[in-house]
Structures are given as C-alpha cells and as structure tokens.
Amino acid sequence: MSKKKGSSFFHRIKFKYKLSILNENTLEEVWRIRLSWLNVFLVSFATAVLYFFFIAFLIIKTPLRTFLPGYSDNNILSQQVIRNAASMDSIREVVRVRGEYMEMLQNICSGNIPIDSTTSVDSLLKKDYSKEILEPSEKENKFRKQFEREEKYNTGMVENAYAKLNYLMFRPANGVVIERSGGSSKQNILTVQMENASAIHSLLDGVVVYVSRTSEGLFEMHIQHNNGMTSYYKFALPFIKEVGDNVHAGEVISVPAKDSANTLIFELWENGKSLNPEDYILFN
Structure with a gap:
C-alpha cells in the first residue's frame, strides 16, 4: 500500500x-x-x-556588511568619518576661495575697488622720521653694555702685535691660561684650562698637516696656515679633522665632553720660530 x-x-x-x-x-x-x-x-x-x-x-565583499548587527568595525567607521570630514573641509575651503575670487573679479569689473588706507607717498616723503626715533630705555642700555662686555671676550680675536701681520686670530678655546713655558726657552707652550663644553677652534684658515697621538695619550694636531704660521694643538679627546682637510678661521676642530675638566696645550710657530700666543690672542 x-x-x-x-x-x-x-x-x-x-x-x-x-x-x-x-x-x-x-x-x-x-x-x-x-x-x-x-x-x-x-x-x-x-x-x-x-x-x-x-x-x-x-x-x-562590499560595505553592506557594516549594516549587520555586531559586524561593524568602529575603527573603519571612525577613519571613514574623519576622511569625510576632511573632504568636507577641503570642499568648503575651495568654495570659499572661489567665492572670494569671483567677488573680487566682480568688484574689479564694476569699479567698486576700495581705496587702500595706507599713507600716500607724498606724506611719507614729507614725514620727518628723525623726530620719532625713541631714546633707548634703561633695559636696552643695560643689555647693550652686557652684550658688548660679553662679546669683548667671546670673540677671541685681537689684532696681531706685529705691524707686518694685518689679520685677526681666533682664540683656540675659551678658558684660563694655567701654565706657561717659555721665556729663555726656545719653545712657548700654553696650557689652557677650558670652560665646560667649550669647543676647540682653528686659529686661522689653513690645512691640517699632522694628526697623531702622543706617548702621553694625548691627541695632537698641526695646522699649516697661509701666512707661514703653524698652530699646534694637544688635547685629551680626538679631533674631528683629518690630514688634508681645509679649515677656516674659528672652525671647530674638536668637541670636548660635557661637564668635564678639559685642558688644551697650544703652541704657535712662524717660519720655524716659536711665538708667544698671548702676544696675538686674548685669553681670559
């Protein structure tokens, strides 16, 4: 069945x-x-x-999935909202600029150009500005004196003691001379106690001709200058220049360690003759 x-x-x-x-x-x-x-x-x-x-x-495969309950990605939605907001701002800015441009063209075509409020040329020529020069205030005078006092010692440049040398020398380092050797000796050597974070500078324009390390563990550099002078530098840290490098007057050739006591041994020679650096350079 x-x-x-x-x-x-x-x-x-x-x-x-x-x-x-x-x-x-x-x-x-x-x-x-x-x-x-x-x-x-x-x-x-x-x-x-x-x-x-x-x-x-x-x-x-399409954004329709964001309409499903619990399937929406908040990060993606947030990024999309940000992009849309940025696009709207850009569109508003373009519309504003074009509106101002069209308004300006309309004013130019109709002759409705506003007159500038600046002073005319004739009034500028007739104006006596010498009467409007303000006297320096007390703070300005104080600042000028302080600036001149600091620059007097920070430039590290004095004219050569000899009339035949008509150039300026840069002080090799900011610091105090703590030891001098010379006098009757044929070699003038200065030992300078450098200030903290004070760099070592080239005395004049020249070329690095010698870089080595002494038996005492110091780094030594010789710079031959264009005027027949040679400057010698001895320092505890390496120099940043190498043999054959061109250096300019005042250019940094070594950077000491911060917050540490650094000592520079300096010599100045001219045509094989040792010179007293203090006759040419003003130290602190």
Whole structure:
C-alpha cells in the first residue's frame, strides 16, 4: 500500500503539464512550456541557492556588511568619518576661495575697488622720521653694555702685535691660561684650562698637516696656515679633522665632553720660530 502511495506521489510530481499563452483575439498559441512539479521545485531551489550566494558575496565583499548587527568595525567607521570630514573641509575651503575670487573679479569689473588706507607717498616723503626715533630705555642700555662686555671676550680675536701681520686670530678655546713655558726657552707652550663644553677652534684658515697621538695619550694636531704660521694643538679627546682637510678661521676642530675638566696645550710657530700666543690672542 505504501509502495503504491509512493509511486503515485512520484508520478504526480513528474507528471508533465503544459503552460500556454494564447492571443485573446485569435486564440492563437503564442508561447508554451511543458512543466512538472519536479521541474518547478528544482528551478526554484537552484534560483534560491544562486540568490543566497549572491547576497553572501555582497555582504562579504562590499560595505553592506557594516549594516549587520555586531559586524561593524568602529575603527573603519571612525577613519571613514574623519576622511569625510576632511573632504568636507577641503570642499568648503575651495568654495570659499572661489567665492572670494569671483567677488573680487566682480568688484574689479564694476569699479567698486576700495581705496587702500595706507599713507600716500607724498606724506611719507614729507614725514620727518628723525623726530620719532625713541631714546633707548634703561633695559636696552643695560643689555647693550652686557652684550658688548660679553662679546669683548667671546670673540677671541685681537689684532696681531706685529705691524707686518694685518689679520685677526681666533682664540683656540675659551678658558684660563694655567701654565706657561717659555721665556729663555726656545719653545712657548700654553696650557689652557677650558670652560665646560667649550669647543676647540682653528686659529686661522689653513690645512691640517699632522694628526697623531702622543706617548702621553694625548691627541695632537698641526695646522699649516697661509701666512707661514703653524698652530699646534694637544688635547685629551680626538679631533674631528683629518690630514688634508681645509679649515677656516674659528672652525671647530674638536668637541670636548660635557661637564668635564678639559685642558688644551697650544703652541704657535712662524717660519720655524716659536711665538708667544698671548702676544696675538686674548685669553681670559
């Protein structure tokens, strides 16, 4: 009995039906199709599957996924809001500039150009500015005196003691001379106790001709200058120049360590003769 019912069910769903479309006036068959319930079910199922995959693709690959509850990414939304706000600001700025430009063109074309409020040329020529020069205040005078006093010692430059030398020398380092060797000796050597963080400078323009390290562990540099002079520097830290480098007057050749006591040994020679550096350079 059950087999009979099952066979009748399959027979029904597989039974073919004819669907026709007739012309109402002529009763002529315009279109027809043969269908069964099984065909309708299979076509409907395939359409539903395709529709499902199409919707899933849209949700996964497009921003539509942000509309799903719990799927929205706050960071992405925040970045998008920021980008949109920046774009709106840019658009507003462009519109404002173009509006001002069009307004300016309209005023120029119509002759409605506002007169500038600046003073005329004639009034500027007739004006006596010498009467408007203000006298320096007490603070200005104090600052000038302090500046002149500091510059007097910070430049480190004095004119050569000999009339035949008409150039200026830079002080090799800021500091105090703590030891002098010379007098009857043929070699004049100055030992300068440098100020904290005071750099070592080249005396004049010249070329580095010698860089080495002494047996006492000091670094030594010789600079040959254009006027026949040679300056010798001995320092505890390495120099930043090498043999063959050109140096300018006042150029830094060594940088000491901060917050440390540094001592510079300095000599000045001219054509093989040792000179007293204090005759040419003003130290503190």
